[in-house]
Amino acid sequence: MTNAKYHIEKAKSGRATCKKCKLKIGKGEIRIGETRKGEDFDMVSWKHAKCFTMGRKLVASTSPPLTVEKFLEDVIGDPDNLLEDEDMFKTVLGDMLDAKSSGVGKRKRALVRDVTDGDTGIMDVAREIYAKLKKSQRIEPKKKRKKRNDDGEEEEDTSEDATEAIRNEVQSLSDSDRKIVEYFIFYNDMTSDELKSFLRWNFQMLSGTKDILVERCVDGEQNGRLGTCPTCEGGRIKLREGAEKVYCNGYYDEDVGSRISCFYEDDVVNAARELPWFMEEPSEEVIEAITTARKNPNLAKNESAVEESSSSFANLALDLKSKVGVKKAASQILEICRAKNVDLPDDEKKATVRIGRILVQNKSIISGKEIFKIIVSEFGLKQSKEEKFKAKKSAGEGCEVAENGPLFLAIKELSDLYFKERNTNAGNTYRRVSEAIRTLSFQVAADNAKGLCKGKTKVAGIGKGSADKMYEFVTCGTIDKLEEKRAAHQ
Ligand SMILES: [Zn+2]
Ligand SMILES: [Zn+2]
Incomplete structure (x- = not known):
């Protein structure tokens, strides 16, 4: 055994820096600590789970050599029992195998x-x-x-x-x-540090060997910066070694307070891209614009909706002193919101109550336009029919077999709704199922759906519950559970 001890935990603060990628480890992100006995006190160094690779000594500490799986099962300390959760175990295992695959063994x-x-x-x-x-x-x-x-x-x-x-x-x-x-x-003549500067300027991953750093730079300059994952819409797309495939392994969702796994993988030509590829450090303004746009892709649209609404609010006098006044103001604002396509509940009463609540919470703000801004930022704008169609079409096209598009979307929506209610286990389960559907090479139909969870026709990631739901969808056109969740989130 080596004299180091390892343990895994959710970061209790956002202050530690990952020893591998040199980035801050966000509060709540999964990190692995390596504790070494010092003369006076123990030294702990932290790494993201996805940046952690087992050293040669650690691998050689058992016979047969220690595998990543065995390391997680038997060696690593887990005071919070994080790895008891099967999905968490799989996520960490996947991250660690990814980290390993960009190392020497894979080469x-x-x-x-x-x-x-x-x-x-x-x-x-x-x-x-x-x-x-x-x-x-x-x-x-x-x-x-x-x-x-x-x-x-x-x-x-x-x-x-x-x-x-x-x-x-x-x-x-x-x-x-x-x-x-x-x-x-051009890039291969550079040092790793120089390559990392290019990657940093372009918001790309900095970990890995020099070979993969070069590949990331070459791919980026040729095709643009790798953008946001189309499957989980939160993770960043990453380049696989060899630069022929891209993948995403998920991201940490601050709202949900947990890591959202993702199993997206595609050919490099299909990856979402952002332009330009920066050849020098972008200015602070540019960086800020990019990060805000990424956090909220609809921000520009929301802002223009707020600007357009100015005239509607010009003659609106809000009286928030009495209950009646709040109710009246809420229904007036609701009318404007409907005209501007704000994504409020369809139910009049529910929508009025939601607006009323915002009005009461922001009593000190007297400008209708400011209130509208808050409502838009909270609820967002409805996608136009055309946009919805486009989004659906591209999601369907993203499937190996286009006919599986509607099924893929239904299961993905179910997964999204589970994440929304903070049930990350179920969210991750259905996310894995939707990814399995996306890459299936045949159409799911009534006569094969139930077989997807068993025997020779079993597809990885699909269990009995999921197979039943897929059968339900291909025979009835929808899924009870999905309808139930949709109604609950109205
Ligand atoms: Zn890291
Ligand atoms: Zn993703």
């Missing part, structure tokens, strides 16, 4: 695979060209020296041949592949 496997299936990605081509280029640059001066000694014209030719061959190889590539090679040469 070796990747090389073996390339040799066997001969399917080399453009990043590997770029890496090869880079190596050849550096080799020819190293050789050339030597050859020249040799030439002075014994006038060996032949050798001089070989080195020119080498550069010529590389040039030809680059020229034979498609325009976009050629760009990738150019970017690769």
